[in-house]
Amino acid sequence: MATVSFSKVVKSYGDAEVIHGADIEIGDGEFVVFVGPSGCGKSTLLRMLAGLESISGGEIRIGDRVVSHLPPKDRDVAMVFQNYALYPHMSVADNIGFPLKMAGIAPAERRTKVAEVAGLLGLDGLLDRHPRQLSGGQRQRVAMGRAIIRQPSVFLFDEPLSNSKASAAARSGSATGW
Amino acid sequence: MAHSLGSQILRTAALAVLGMIVLFPVYWMAVIALTPTGFSRSLAGIFPQRITFENFAMLFSERPMLRWIGNSIFVAAASSFLSLAFGASCGYALSRIRFRGSGLVLILVLATQMMPATSIVVPLYILFRDFGLLDTMQGMVLGHISLVAPLAIWMSKGFFDSIPADLEGAARIDGCSRLSAYWHVTLPLALPGLAAIFIYGFVTSWHDFLFAKTLINSQSLWTAATGISSFRGEYFTLHELQMAAALVFALPVIVVFLIMQRRIVSGALAGSVR
Ligand SMILES: Nc1ncnc2c1ncn2[C@@H]1O[C@H](COP(=O)(O)OP(=O)(O)OP(=O)(O)O)[C@@H](O)[C@H]1O
Ligand SMILES: [Mg+2]
Numbered sequence: 001m002a003t004v005s006f007s008k009v010v011k012s013y014g015d016a017e018v019i020h021g022a023d024i025e026i027g028d029g030e031f032v033v034f035v036g037p038s039g040c041g042k043s044t045l046l047r048m049l050a051g052l053e054s055i056s057g058g059e060i061r062i063g064d065r066v067v068s069h070l071p072p073k074d075r076d077v078a079m080v081f082q083n084y085a086l087y088p089h090m091s092v093a094d095n096i097g098f099p100l101k102m103a104g105i106a107p108a109e110r111r112t113k114v115a116e117v118a119g120l121l122g123l124d125g126l127l128d129r130h131p132r133q134l135s136g137g138q139r140q141r142v143a144m145g146r147a148i149i150r151q152p153s154v155f156l157f158d159e160p161l162s163n164s165k166a167s168a169a170a171r172s173g174s175a176t177g178w
Numbered sequence: 179m180a181h182s183l184g185s186q187i188l189r190t191a192a193l194a195v196l197g198m199i200v201l202f203p204v205y206w207m208a209v210i211a212l213t214p215t216g217f218s219r220s221l222a223g224i225f226p227q228r229i230t231f232e233n234f235a236m237l238f239s240e241r242p243m244l245r246w247i248g249n250s251i252f253v254a255a256a257s258s259f260l261s262l263a264f265g266a267s268c269g270y271a272l273s274r275i276r277f278r279g280s281g282l283v284l285i286l287v288l289a290t291q292m293m294p295a296t297s298i299v300v301p302l303y304i305l306f307r308d309f310g311l312l313d314t315m316q317g318m319v320l321g322h323i324s325l326v327a328p329l330a331i332w333m334s335k336g337f338f339d340s341i342p343a344d345l346e347g348a349a350r351i352d353g354c355s356r357l358s359a360y361w362h363v364t365l366p367l368a369l370p371g372l373a374a375i376f377i378y379g380f381v382t383s384w385h386d387f388l389f390a391k392t393l394i395n396s397q398s399l400w401t402a403a404t405g406i407s408s409f410r411g412e413y414f415t416l417h418e419l420q421m422a423a424a425l426v427f428a429l430p431v432i433v434v435f436l437i438m439q440r441r442i443v444s445g446a447l448a449g450s451v452r
Pocket of ligand 2: 042043044082158
């Protein structure tokens with residue numbers, strides 16, 4: 001876990017300004033929820049923090065590092081997408097273990113951790129299935145498993161509760177778009 | 179029951195007739211190919227009278243059929259593979275990166291497809307002559323790339339468009355660079371589409387006669403299409419030999435298709451995003 005701070009962050013798509021100078025301070029271990037009408041910029045805010053969208057002005061910090069121009073993989077964040085974005089060609093186990101694989105962790109250790117996370121989310125028994133063979137709620141739990149397995153500094157959950165129990169998300173979140 | 183027995187019989191009969199119409203030329207090709215050299219004109223009825231393989235033997239012993247087929251395989255494989263690599267890179271960029279003029283690029287690429295090959299082949303000949311590419315394998319491959327690459331770009335852009343960009347975003351958050359996200363996520367998902375492009379490129383190059391005839395002179399560099407045409411002389415044509423060659427000619431395409439079609443499955447993206 002780490003602190004997150006936005007200072008005077010601006011985002012515009014062409015002429016349309018979507019985020020108009022956001023100043024947000026989030027403490028270490030704090031759980032924050034952004035609430036707002038559809039299209040107000042919640043997803044955009046999270047995507048900028050993750051590094052998937054460039055920012056048009058201002059600065060974003062995670063801990064004491066300025067991350068505004070770092071690629072996503074160097075920001076140490078994990079994210080559950082609004083649409084889950086599971087890898088359709090990989091099994092549930094490979095989906096959850098993918099961040100560890102990219103971190104260069106050996107297969108044996110990967111399997112142990114995946115089993116641990118799957119147990120936590122009630123996914124054991126589904127590890128060999130592919131995303132298309134899962135229900136909506138199960139897919140969401142896979143997406144969560146993929147986010148929590150690596151223990152990053154910041155968790156981002158985009159609309160985590162549209163499909164599943166509040167408690168599961170609340171236990172594991174740091175910054176959340178609702 | 180939705181279909182009565184009568185309508186089912188009717189449908190089966192219609193399909194059988196259609197199948198016979200479609201397959202008859204192929205059957206006739208085989209009949210002539212199996213007839214002794216010079217005797218196809220005296221065929222009576224639609225069945226071969228005496229079956230022989232001498233035409234096939236002659237193809238490979240007295241004519242450089244193996245060489246021609248080899249040349250064709252080389253040219254088709256090289257040009258479709260290179261078109262695929264080039265087209266997929268361009269298609270990916272055009273699909274994922276927003277830049278000024280990307281629409282114009284797409285239109286220009288399409289415009290090259292609007293002219294018939296016959297109108298391109300003369301300028302191409304002059305260009306190749308100036309670059310010393312006439313009568314070379316490289317030139318032949320390059321010529322075929324110019325036929326295949328435009329459609330490869332368009333088709334692969336379409337395939338990449340259908341793969342949600344968030345999948346790559348997820349991979350990049352999970353520790354991938356742009357390149358490794360492409361390698362681990364986008365490329366495997368685009369494979370069915372890329373296989374279709376490869377088949378298209380292979381078949382286009384395989385069947386090309388115009389470029390092969392114009393850009394290549396030496397008999398040792400002929401492709402199979404040019405080879406087959408050589409059985410047609412000014413005064414008489416060796417039909418039996420030509421049909422045997424045509425049968426052999428069809429085989430590699432069928433093999434490529436059978437190998438690649440297993441990759442063309444639909445529904446690869448199911449369950450990924452809601
Ligand atoms: N690529 C884009 N080009 C132009 N405008 C965009 C683009 N992406 C998003 N927007 C606009 O930015 C605004 C914020 O979008 P965002 O997805 O962040 O909304 P949201 O708050 O997450 O909404 P929802 O609750 O529906 O998910 C919207 O008005 C949207 O139209
Ligand atoms: Mg949103």
